Amino acid sequence: MNQTKKKFIKDADNIVFDEKHRKTLNFNISKYDKSFFKALDRYSNLELAKQRASYIKGNAINHLYDYLIEFEKNISSHGVKVLWAEDGKEAIDYVGKILKEHKAKLVVKSKSMISEELEFNKNIEKMGVQSLETDLGEYIVQQAGEKPYHIVTPAMHKSKEDVAELFHKKFNLPLNSTPQDIAKYVRNYLRDKYVKADVGVTGANFLIADIGGIALTENEGNAILTCSFPKVHIVIAGIEKVIPSVKDIGLLWPLLSAHGTGQKITVYDSIITGPKKKNENDGPEEMYVILLDNKRTNLYKHDDQYVALKCIRCGACLNECPIYKNIGGYTYGVTYTGPIGSVISPFYNGFKDYHHLSYACSVCGRCTEVCPVKIPLHRLILDNRRDAVNKKYEPWIWNIGMKIFEKVFMHRKYVDIVNGTFKNLFSHRLYALGKKKSMPTFAKHSFSSQWKKNK
């Protein structure tokens, strides 16, 4: 068994029995659920909205090259420098060069999962530049020395008491500080940082090809401040973020907020088309867009799984996943977690080492049901399992075991060769459901054998 799989099983085994973790996660997700279902009710024809969104993203992915070139041409005409990065190292090297050119000492950053892929903060700090998270959830996990727990809600694993305790330890705030007190404290602290920062870094929710623009959606106003106060704005975005037209935004933005946070529309929605012009007062003097591949083209090559590139990172599939709700975000050991993570992470992080994530699924299909762009997630998870079997990534003992399992359970007569007493002895000794879970007890004689005898 490879090390990543071993670690996954060990971590999962520990966390599922952590009652505090489960309580916090369930409480936070139940809050989300309430707003989520209300937000969906606002659609008179949700299915049609999802079909259209799926078509828009599908069309963008199927013509990825053309739309990216169109995006580059149009945004470059507004004075933005576009840089293409094949992997994380190349992207970080680009950022390093820009920081050096501007003698940067402080970077402010808004929430972006792609920066997690690049281990942005760690790599920037190695260059002697401070990188400060400005999204409240991200700021909390940065102060705790942790990574985001969820693609939309980074501090989902923390209760308000946990956060108050953290801010008490770090900043001497009263132990009974409310979320409002903490938000006020962080807001005041960050205001000064926006003004002093040399460079602002954001991701992009969408790259708009026809107008050459970056779409950013957020609730705190920190992304607007991040890209308008500092003199330099760097956008780092995955190549799959491109959409054909600004006209698509009217459908995609509300769908993203309804599925991401249960809102009708997020509080601040901006389309940025370049650095400030001569007659403008606000905005950066220079703007860069780094278009990152980082193995997305590896996923793109796969006839079935490539549709996962349609993902708009709303996080709904995580919130509805029974596995995520029990094992949480860190157990996956990768940037993208939950059902979408189980599909794409093996392609981004190495299929051999991470295909086991595709087994972290009960195939209930709830993720597919909630996905706003209709990605058939549970089917893609099965496709990953199929590929792992075809590539012979499972150990031979596992393959033989599965063959025996298939043979026995396809035929009732084999299951009934032994009676309940033997089955109980066997299953209890093997800890078929793990050491912390009790096995159900088999009846002495199976239903079918009793039926045959008594009818």
Ligand code: SF4
């Ligand atoms: S796969 Fe679908 S539900 Fe999951 S994060 Fe992406 S868009 Fe949202």
